């Protein structure tokens with residue numbers, strides 16, 4: 001079995017969390033972007049996070065958060081990592097990392113080879129990178145759109161200095177191929193393991209993790 005780590009993003013209920021943990025997820029994502037069908041408030045996230053076993057990272061997904069938002073969230077929810085999914089600059093990433101002392105994963109939208117140029121500047125300030133499909137121009141959500149980018153853009157690129165995750169349009173049916181084509185050691189999924197927007201499917205989560213690790 002391959003040592004691939006899986007993040008399931010947008011968990012909203014205790015059943016989702018239990019199913020993701022028992023299927024072998026290594027990261028659980030709680031979404032704090034209010035417009036998302038996957039979003040939770042801080043109190044709900046706290047209730048979901050408190051019983052997560054050690055060794056499974058609780059990740060807060062935020063889009064251009066203010067310090068006030070982060071202060072309140074971090075005070076309320078026991079978190080292991082912050083995922084920044086907006087247009088945060090490298091300076092802002094460094095500031096957030098320094099202010100809260102939590103590891104930060106910066107998301108980079110990828111549509112073409114030029115988008116990968118940002119990897120070096122963010123590698124200097126983030127603990128991890130998440131490479132996701134760039135959202136369509138008119139999209140309401142900056143992520144979680146079920147769209148893949150051209151995985152060939154990542155083929156043969158092995159010398160990044162930070163751990164990274166592959167995301168965007170992954171499903172139980174294509175995740176093994178995505179890993180084989182990109183060399184990813186970590187993958188992230190939101191809509192590909194749902195039966196409807198924001199409704200996680202325990203069978204799909206288990207199938208996704210089995211396929212990723214097969």
Ligand SMILES: O=C(O)c1ccccc1NCC(=O)[C@H](O)[C@H](O)COP(=O)(O)O
Nearest residue numbers: 009036143144145146168169189190191
């Ligand atoms: O999932 C959302 O609704 C979302 C909203 C706003 C910003 C980011 C969001 N999701 C981020 C993720 O980490 C997703 O897992 C990633 O974008 C891949 O999504 P999908 O293509 O649906 O698997």
